[in-house]
Amino acid sequence: MMKTILKAKLPEMLEQLAKEYKVLVPAKLEGVSRFAAYRENLELALDENVTMPPKDIFFPQTEEMYKFAAKDQSLEIEEIPQDEKLQVIFGVRSCDMKSIDCLDQVFLTKGFSDPFYQDKRDRSILIALSCVKPMESCFCTSMGIDPQKGQGADIQAYDLGEKLAFEGITERGQEVLNKVSGMFAEEDAAIPPMGEFNLTANVEGVPEKLKNMFDHSIWDDISRKCLNCSACAYVCPTCHCFDIASEVRGEDGVKIRCWDCCMFDEYTVMAGGHQPRPGKKERVRNRFLHKLRYFPERYNMLLCTGCGRCVVKCPVNLDITNVIKKIKEA
Amino acid sequence: MSEMTKKMQEIAREILVKGEAEVVIGWEKGTFWYLSPPAFIDKPEDVQRLVWDDFCHNNLSKYLVDLKNHEGKAAVFVKGCDSRAFNRLLQDKQIAREKVVLIGIPCPGLLDQDKAKELGKNSDLPKAQKCLDCQYPNPLVYDYYLGDKEALNEVAATKEAADYxxxxxxxxxxxxxxxxxxxxxxxxxxxxxxxxxxxxxxxxxxxxxxxxxxxxxxxxxxxxxxxxxxxxxxxxxxxxxxxxxxxxxxxxxxxxxxxxxxxxxxxxxxxxGEYDAGIDIEGKLPLGHFDKNDPEEFM
Structure with missing residues (x-):
């Protein structure tokens, strides 16, 4: 037995939840689909995955860390108050659920816990949404992901066509469902089978093979058309590099941390001006080695979830599935 | 394979075999049918990757900036817009003319990728907005020219004045x-x-x-x-x-x-005064020279 609701009644349910929680939903907003705070008449984006992944909910592109003031010989540090409300994030696809697992590894494990990330993560209740028809750029199954089961979800939602079904997984998730239990019908529902994938990648043995490919000529070939922009990294649900900067006006300042990308010159330039990754080859190599070798070595998982966003958005179609193919063939 | 693709591959092979250039920069098919990203061809046996179709959007002259400090020559396919970009880079002394072999391709205007993605194959696709706005579909500078010049002069002649x-x-x-x-x-x-x-x-x-x-x-x-x-x-x-x-x-x-x-x-x-960048390489640049009659209301 599953709890079901007509999709037409979804806004009503979200409305109800928004009274209690901060509710984030996939929406079309000013020309781009992304997660946005639910409000009446918001155009939901449920047919396809959103352009901007949920990454920025936990790890915003720009985050103020603390304020400071330097007067005479003294330094004052002022903490920036965090939102305390629980947030329900509805409609996270399996690929993006996996990406949150990747981000958790970076920001919460190996003896480090990033307080900014942890705070937002702890306050989040995740409602995963199953896929029925993959987009032409999707290849999550190749990355070992089940498009109909979101890893780490508090609630799993299933797309049944006209209806949605909900299954409480964690206690917190169950609690959220209880708040709107009156809206659900209880019925046996069959989850529609997943459609065929257009794109695939065979990653078997790739992390191991890459151990001996640092100096391989493949990187010259792959990197040539790259423009060294950060479209791939900034739409990627797993890319998590950042840079910390100060913005100072007179005596006052604020520490901010902002997304950064290994394609940029400033990313690796060192004190004194030495640039260990001077060109396209070194930067592109680092990007793919990080995703397919270094991250698996450190965390035992790939840093790619097959969401296909970079495949769609790269201005020169530098396609990671093609890179994987070339690595296999090399 | 289209006639133009065949011609592209032939000329690229010829250039590489004769050693006129070390690399030929063109387009090849990408992940989806509506993507034709840049391709770098070094060996004659790889020329079959080259393609000309409705989605060869990338302006290949951009890559010549990367080759600025390289020895040797590069051959590059240019549409009207790529050729204007080349001229403009030449004017800024970003490229040495003798280091580049230009292969001109008359461009009928390319199709809108986003619409292609949305509407699918075999649908009636509109041209890309940038191509609808284009005043110079034919290459303005080239060493080789592929295609039928007369037919394309007709295309150019039907172009309406720029629409602002x-x-x-x-x-x-x-x-x-x-x-x-x-x-x-x-x-x-x-x-x-x-x-x-x-x-x-x-x-x-x-x-x-x-x-x-x-x-x-x-x-x-x-x-x-x-x-x-x-x-x-x-x-x-x-x-x-x-x-x-x-x-x-x-x-x-x-x-x-x-x-x-x-x-x-x-x-x-x-x-x-009327000025289109990258058309006349001898002409004065509107923002690159001083003229006593320039307007200066802000002074």
């Missing part, structure tokens, strides 16, 4: 409306710099936006910094933008960047 109605619509807004419009557009900018990096007019050795330690621009993504980026980028390519529209196509956030570029083209025309 989209710019005029923005100009007609009140300052507040206009501010609101651009704020909304650039609030979604993620500052990935795809627009800059794909642009053949962006050829600075060190970009102002990369000098973060100097502090021209902050790293924070907010309305203020994003608008500073938007305006500075647009002003900086003014007089050099050859209207290939690659910035707008590359933008992952679908910001109408060409509206800004077209506004500057229009302003230059009005302030300094």
């Amino acid at each position: 109605s989209d710019v005029a619509a923005i100009e007609a807004m009140s300052p507040d409306e206009r501010y609101d419009f651009w704020t909304k557009q650039y609030d979604r900018c993620i500052r990935c710099y795809a627009c800059r990096n794909v642009c053949p007019a962006c050829s600075c050795r060190e970009c102002v936006f990369d000098q973060t330690r100097v502090g021209w621009i902050g790293k924070a993504n907010n309305s203020s910094e994003n608008q500073f980026f938007a305006l500075t980028r647009a002003m900086h390519v003014a007089g050099r933008c050859i209207e290939c529209g690659e910035c707008e196509r590359a933008c992952p956030m679908d910001i109408p960047i060409m509206l800004l570029n077209k506004k500057l083209v229009k302003d230059i025309n009005e302030l300094f």
Whole structure:
């Protein structure tokens, strides 16, 4: 037995939840689909995955860390108050659920816990949404992901066509469902089978093979058309590099941390001006080695979830599935 | 295989076999049927990768900036817009003419990739907006020319005068409306710099936006910094933008960047006389020389 609701009644349910929680939903907003705070008449984006992944909910592109003031010989540090409300994030696809697992590894494990990330993560209740028809750029199954089961979800939602079904997984998730239990019908529902994938990648043995490919000529070939922009990294649900900067006006300042990308010159330039990754080859190599070798070595998982966003958005179609193919063939 | 693709492959093979160039830069088929990204061909046996179709959007002259300090020659396929970009880079002394072999391709106008994705194969696809706006579909400079020159002169002759109605619509807004419009557009900018990096007019050795330690621009993504980026980028390519529209196509956030570029083209025309960048390499650059009669109302 599953709890079901007509999709037409979804806004009503979200409305109800928004009274209690901060509710984030996939929406079309000013020309781009992304997660946005639910409000009446918001155009939901449920047919396809959103352009901007949920990454920025936990790890915003720009985050103020603390304020400071330097007067005479003294330094004052002022903490920036965090939102305390629980947030329900509805409609996270399996690929993006996996990406949150990747981000958790970076920001919460190996003896480090990033307080900014942890705070937002702890306050989040995740409602995963199953896929029925993959987009032409999707290849999550190749990355070992089940498009109909979101890893780490508090609630799993299933797309049944006209209806949605909900299954409480964690206690917190169950609690959220209880708040709107009156809206659900209880019925046996069959989850529609997943459609065929257009794109695939065979990653078997790739992390191991890459151990001996640092100096391989493949990187010259792959990197040539790259423009060294950060479209791939900034739409990627797993890319998590950042840079910390100060913005100072007179005596006052604020520490901010902002997304950064290994394609940029400033990313690796060192004190004194030495640039260990001077060109396209070194930067592109680092990007793919990080995703397919270094991250698996450190965390035992790939840093790619097959969401296909970079495949769609790269201005020169530098396609990671093609890179994987070339690595296999090399 | 189309006739043009066959011709491309033949000439590329010839150039590589004869050693006229070490690399041929063209287009090849990408992940999806509506993508034809750049291809670098070094060996005669690889020429079959080259393709000419309705989606060869990338402006290949951009890559010549990468080859600035390289020994040897590169051959590059140029459409009308690529050739204008080449001319403009030549004027800025970014490329040495003798290091490049240009293969001109008459361009009938390419198709809209987003619409192709949305509507699917075998549907009636519109041309890309940048191609509808294009005044120079034929290459202006080349060493080899592929295709039928006469047929394409006809295409060029049917071109209507540049249409600035989209710019005029923005100009007609009140300052507040206009501010609101651009704020909304650039609030979604993620500052990935795809627009800059794909642009053949962006050829600075060190970009102002990369000098973060100097502090021209902050790293924070907010309305203020994003608008500073938007305006500075647009002003900086003014007089050099050859209207290939690659910035707008590359933008992952679908910001109408060409509206800004077209506004500057229009302003230059009005302030300094009719001027199309990258057409006449001998002519004076409107923003690159001083004329006593230049307007200076602000002084």
